[in-house]
Amino acid sequence: MTEPSSAVREVLIQIAYLASSVLFILGLRGLSDPAKARNGMRQAMVAMLLAVIGTLLHHDIVRFDFLLVGLAIGSIVGVVIGLPLGIDIPMTAMPQFVAISHMFGAVAATLVGIDEYRALGNAPAAPVMAALGFEVILGALTVTGSFMAFAKLQELIRGKPITFPGQNYANVGLFLLAIGLLIYQIIVPGQPMLFYGMVAIATLIGVLMVLPIGGADMPVVVSLLNAYAGLAASAMGFALNNNLLIVVGALDGASGFLLSVLMCKAMNRSFGNVLFGAFGATTTSVKTAEGLTVREVSAEDAAVRLAYAQNVIVIPGYGLAVARAQHLIREMADLIEKKGGQVKYAIHPVAGRMPGHMNVLLAEAEVPYDRMFDMDEINSEFDRADVALVIGANDVVNPAARTDTSSPIYGMPILNADHAKSIIVMKRGMGTGFAGIENELFYNPKTSMLFGDAKASLAKLVAELKTL
Amino acid sequence: MSMITTFMQVYVFVLAGFVGYQVISRVPALLHTPLMSAANAITGISLVGSLVAAGSGRGLASNILGSIAVACATINVVGGFLITDRMLKMFQRPGAKK
Numbered sequence: 001m002t003e004p005s006s007a008v009r010e011v012l013i014q015i016a017y018l019a020s021s022v023l024f025i026l027g028l029r030g031l032s033d034p035a036k037a038r039n040g041m042r043q044a045m046v047a048m049l050l051a052v053i054g055t056l057l058h059h060d061i062v063r064f065d066f067l068l069v070g071l072a073i074g075s076i077v078g079v080v081i082g083l084p085l086g087i088d089i090p091m092t093a094m095p096q097f098v099a100i101s102h103m104f105g106a107v108a109a110t111l112v113g114i115d116e117y118r119a120l121g122n123a124p125a126a127p128v129m130a131a132l133g134f135e136v137i138l139g140a141l142t143v144t145g146s147f148m149a150f151a152k153l154q155e156l157i158r159g160k161p162i163t164f165p166g167q168n169y170a171n172v173g174l175f176l177l178a179i180g181l182l183i184y185q186i187i188v189p190g191q192p193m194l195f196y197g198m199v200a201i202a203t204l205i206g207v208l209m210v211l212p213i214g215g216a217d218m219p220v221v222v223s224l225l226n227a228y229a230g231l232a233a234s235a236m237g238f239a240l241n242n243n244l245l246i247v248v249g250a251l252d253g254a255s256g257f258l259l260s261v262l263m264c265k266a267m268n269r270s271f272g273n274v275l276f277g278a279f280g281a282t283t284t285s286v287k288t289a290e291g292l293t294v295r296e297v298s299a300e301d302a303a304v305r306l307a308y309a310q311n312v313i314v315i316p317g318y319g320l321a322v323a324r325a326q327h328l329i330r331e332m333a334d335l336i337e338k339k340g341g342q343v344k345y346a347i348h349p350v351a352g353r354m355p356g357h358m359n360v361l362l363a364e365a366e367v368p369y370d371r372m373f374d375m376d377e378i379n380s381e382f383d384r385a386d387v388a389l390v391i392g393a394n395d396v397v398n399p400a401a402r403t404d405t406s407s408p409i410y411g412m413p414i415l416n417a418d419h420a421k422s423i424i425v426m427k428r429g430m431g432t433g434f435a436g437i438e439n440e441l442f443y444n445p446k447t448s449m450l451f452g453d454a455k456a457s458l459a460k461l462v463a464e465l466k467t468l
Numbered sequence: 469m470s471m472i473t474t475f476m477q478v479y480v481f482v483l484a485g486f487v488g489y490q491v492i493s494r495v496p497a498l499l500h501t502p503l504m505s506a507a508n509a510i511t512g513i514s515l516v517g518s519l520v521a522a523g524s525g526r527g528l529a530s531n532i533l534g535s536i537a538v539a540c541a542t543i544n545v546v547g548g549f550l551i552t553d554r555m556l557k558m559f560q561r562p563g564a565k566k
Contacts, residue, residue: 021484024510025487025488025491027506028488028491028492028495028503028506028510029491029494031495031499031502031503031506032491032494032495032496032499034496034498034499034556034559037499037502037556037559038553038556038557041506041549041552041553041556044506044509044510044549045549048509048510048512048513048515048545048549051513051515051516052515052516052519055515055516055519055520056519056523058519058520058523060520060523060524060525061519061520061523061524062523062524062525063523063524063525063531064523065531066522066523066531066532066534066535067519067522067523067534067535067538069535070518070522070534070535070536070537070538070539070542071519071538071539071542073535073539073542074538074539074540074541074542074543074545074546075542075546077539077542077543078542078543078544078545078546078547078550079546079550081543081547083550091555094501094505094551094555097505097547097551098504098505098508101508101509101543101544101547101548101551102508102511102544104512104540104541104543104544104547105508105511105512105514105540105541105544106511107536107537107540108512108514108515108517108518108537108538108540108541108544109514109517109537111518111521111533111534111536111537111540112514112517112518112520112521112533112534112537114533115521115526115529115530115533115534115537116517116521118529118530119521119524119526119530127474222504223504226504226507226508226511229511230507230511232514233511233513233514234481236514236517237477237481238474238477238481240517240520241473241477242516242517243477243480244513244516245513245514245516245517246477246480246481246484247480247481247484248484248510248513249481249513250480250481250482250484250485250488251484251485251487251488251491251492251507251510252488252507252510252511252513253485253488254485254488254489254492255488255492255503255504255507256507258489258492258493259492259500259503259504259507262497262500347497347498349497352501354500354501354504355497355500355501355504356497356498356499356500356501356502356503356504357501359497359498359499359500359501359559360501360502360555360558363555363558363559364558366558369498369559372498374496374497374498
């Protein structure tokens with residue numbers, strides 16, 4: 001057997017890359033339908049495998065020892081970390097897992113950029129320099145930014161926003177400085193000190209960018225960092241003249257930006273406000289609830305009402321997931337359905353810690369996905385619902401968002417729980433929600449409050465339903 | 469790198485971004501968390517560049533930097549796909565419960 005000529009090799013590589021790009025796109029398209037999503041991900045895995053095989057044919061690869069050691073270590077660590085995580089990790093810890101995983105991908109992109117710069121004698125041609133510059137800037141800030149996001153979500157460091165005067169100016173200034181250094185190096189090549197200085201500044205930006213962001217806003221940043229990591233991969237593609245990297249990086253970039261924007265929209269905040277606003281300092285006028293009374297209901301009475309309801313809509317909030325009570329909800333729903341009622345789940349876009357998080361948490365409790373509805377799909381159905389059961393949710397059902405222009409959540413889209421014929425709110429006490437404001441839904445004459453720990457109350461409801 | 473090459477790359481980048489936008493905007497909110505996790509796994513594509521550096525004949529420093537990069541990117545890919553698959557496995561088909 002003779003070595004295939006380099007032309008044949010090149011053709012094989014390009015075919016593998018083309019097939020890989022197509023499979024990545026098909027894989028992501030699979031995610032548009034929950035029934036096809038797993039297959040889609042298998043296509044994406046095959047795509048990744050093709051990408052690796054194609055790359056191994058590359059004529060620049062002359063030795064396999066280091067490469068194989070790296071692959072082996074990565075696979076072992078990936079499986080050792082990923083497998084137990086994949087089995088055990090509570091689904092509530094998803095955002096920090098994505099963040100730390102990003103960090104590793106971004107380390108790779110940054111190191112490759114640095115190596116390429118060295119390989120080109122510290123003085124690449126202008127277009128390559130531009131690409132490498134973007135690669136290392138975006139890569140390096142994703143490394144530290146992701147780590148900070150992970151640390152905050154995992155509560156290794158304070159989750160509260162950390163702010164200091166002039167913070168936004170400092171961040172913008174540093175960013176402009178990094179870009180300035182890059183432009184200077186494109187014009188005057190051969191200055192490794194400036195190159196490494198630029199990388200150092202980018203790592204600093206990553207830290208400073210995440211410091212002022214509070215825990216609840218973190219998923220927006222995680223998603224944004226996903227976009228940056230994707231763009232870093234694209235930049236790598238420009239530098240190495242590799243179309244596969246460009247395509248896949250662009251797909252990632254699009255996905256990251258789109259999700260960040262969707263999340264901000266659901267929270268009724270602008271992109272800029274999340275990134276530069278240092279949330280948590282809202283002291284807008286707050287309506288007090290003096291002179292209003294709440295009606296309390298016992299678990300027995302609530303169970304009777306649920307048992308004879310035709311249409312029940314459950315509004316799960318993050319409190320439910322924290323209490324790990326999703327399985328009880330499904331058990332309750334099964335009992336109601338046995339009695340002839342129908343149970344649907346209304347999912348607000350900000351329920352959970354990231355978009356679609358509540359769906360995953362419910363899916364974990366084996367709630368079929370055709371019972372979960374987006375806000376837009378279900379809002380018109382509340383008028384026909386006999387009972388709206390609000391569990392551990394607060395701001396997303398606050399009617400003040402519709403009417404009270406002075407409320408901090410005014411304009412935020414909400415679930416129309418108050419349109420239901422009756423409302424049961426399960427809540428620990430009369431405390432206010434994330435936005436720190438009173439909820440007039442709790443004082444609505446149609447509303448009954450079932451006080452207590454979500455898990456304990458649900459267990460009582462299930463027990464009562466069983467006896468009916 | 470010639471001017472034409474650069475323009476071809478920009479073409480590919482812009483069109484891929486466009487396709488990405490179209491494909492991603494069709495993903496229902498139901499699957500946004502798995503999407504984020506899948507996108508994270510796919511970011512590990514920097515493995516491609518890492519492999520080239522790790523196997524290059526440019527000297528020991530390149531090989532070491534490259535192999536660290538390969539290890540990191542592989543962690544990203546393997547961990548990302550494992551967790552995405554676990555999540556998707558939980559989404560039950562309608563009527564398949566019990």
